[in-house]
Amino acid sequence: MKFIFLHISTAREKWSDLAIDLYSEKISHFTSFEVHGLKPKKYSRDNHLAKRDDDTKIIMDFLKEDDFVVLFDEKGKALDSFAWAKAVESVLQSGKKRCIWIIGGAYGVGEDLQKRANLKLNLGPFVMNHLVAQTVAAEQIYRAFTIIKGLPYHNA
Numbered sequence: 001m002k003f004i005f006l007h008i009s010t011a012r013e014k015w016s017d018l019a020i021d022l023y024s025e026k027i028s029h030f031t032s033f034e035v036h037g038l039k040p041k042k043y044s045r046d047n048h049l050a051k052r053d054d055d056t057k058i059i060m061d062f063l064k065e066d067d068f069v070v071l072f073d074e075k076g077k078a079l080d081s082f083a084w085a086k087a088v089e090s091v092l093q094s095g096k097k098r099c100i101w102i103i104g105g106a107y108g109v110g111e112d113l114q115k116r117a118n119l120k121l122n123l124g125p126f127v128m129n130h131l132v133a134q135t136v137a138a139e140q141i142y143r144a145f146t147i148i149k150g151l152p153y154h155n156a
Helices: 014-027 045-062 081-092 111-116 130-149
Strands: 002-008 032-038 068-078 098-103 119-122
Touching (some): 002 014, 002 045, 002 130, 045 111, 068 111, 081 119, 081 130
Parallel strands (some): 002 032, 002 098
């Protein structure tokens, strides 16, 4: 199965690029892993609903009908590391060719993508910068693989 980490690409920071590159390399030992940043249109803050809808359309256009879609969302399920690993294992056993891990834009995603998601996960009870969210999500994907494979990364 190919894992594709998809995000709306706005600002870039060297530290974030380094972290994502590090976890991409680590995850690629377990499964094919790619990172795709989709370029959004620019909108003013006053037009945040149009931005959210446009970001959603850009993401939806990327998806294939048979993709397994995981959406990181503040209203998604909050899982501990072992439940997270079980969720990743379920994704791997889904029979799908691709799993798309999505971090939406600053204003979230629209109802179409909310409905399309096979799984919605919460990275925590707080809102975080999208670069931090990407780093946390990538680390958690890696952590899940180490738990699944019984490797000494997760200390519990």
